[in-house]
Amino acid sequence: QQQVKQSPQSxxxxxxxxxxxxxxxxxxxxxxxxxxxxxxGKGPALLIAIRPDVSEKKEGRFTISFNKSAKQFSLxxxxxxxxxxxxxxxxxxxxxxxxxxxxxxxxxxx
Amino acid sequence: DAEITQSPRHKITETGRQxxxxxxxxxxxNNMFWYRQDLGHGLRLIHYSYGVQDTNxxxxxxxxxxxxxxxxxxxxxxxxxxxxxxxxxxCASSEALPGDTxxxxxxxxxxxxx
Numbered sequence: 001q002q003q004v005k006q007s008p009q010s011x012x013x014x015x016x017x018x019x020x021x022x023x024x025x026x027x028x029x030x031x032x033x034x035x036x037x038x039x040x041g042k043g044p045a046l047l048i049a050i051r052p053d054v055s056e057k058k059e060g061r062f063t064i065s066f067n068k069s070a071k072q073f074s075l076x077x078x079x080x081x082x083x084x085x086x087x088x089x090x091x092x093x094x095x096x097x098x099x100x101x102x103x104x105x106x107x108x109x110x
Numbered sequence: 111d112a113e114i115t116q117s118p119r120h121k122i123t124e125t126g127r128q129x130x131x132x133x134x135x136x137x138x139x140n141n142m143f144w145y146r147q148d149l150g151h152g153l154r155l156i157h158y159s160y161g162v163q164d165t166n167x168x169x170x171x172x173x174x175x176x177x178x179x180x181x182x183x184x185x186x187x188x189x190x191x192x193x194x195x196x197x198x199x200x201c202a203s204s205e206a207l208p209g210d211t212x213x214x215x216x217x218x219x220x221x222x223x224x
Contacts, residue, residue, distance in 0.1 A: 002151075002152075004152075006152070032208075034208075041217070041218075042217055042218075043200050043202075043214075043215030043216050043217050043218055044153070044200070044215050045214075045215065046212050046213070089152055089153065091153075093207070093208060096207050096208075097143075097155055097158065097168065097208070098153075098155070098208050098213070099155075099169075100145075100152040100153040100154070101152050102150055102151060102152040103152050
């Protein structure tokens, strides 16, 4: 049973466009929500993270929007670049461990 | 620079054989984790350790074991490899709980069981 549901599975965006990836969860005990970026042949790397007492966090072109009542959070990549092409995983921390979504493969077309 | 390394990067083994995947980190982190990554499932936690001699089962621990005899290493053993264990395996470490500090991942081991 997937504790964190992620969509879409794949996403194609034009250079300069906005990429949006969505995640949803059920466990209200989750207390930390990171996003990881993974390039082919590499391990995941932390991109940005948010805690449930904050509704939005922005770091450069990357923004997390968090809706606690809806138990949903999303990653927005503004001005998407070909170098952003990677697989993105959302995750949630519960019981001191991270539970990951199924991943979104983002392709940014030049 | 401190790092986390996994070996081998690729391995092919036969059904029923015992296989050990190595994970070594030089950050002196107490916490170490093993995940498997499969299409459609994302990363799933296999085992984790919060320190020497401490090991815990994750959500998909059946058929796997770990041991923690020192801070730097957390080897993952497949007791009797099965085709269902064909996957990409990632080791990670963190100074404190993921979220309180960043968790760093290795580059992965691609295991094929034939």
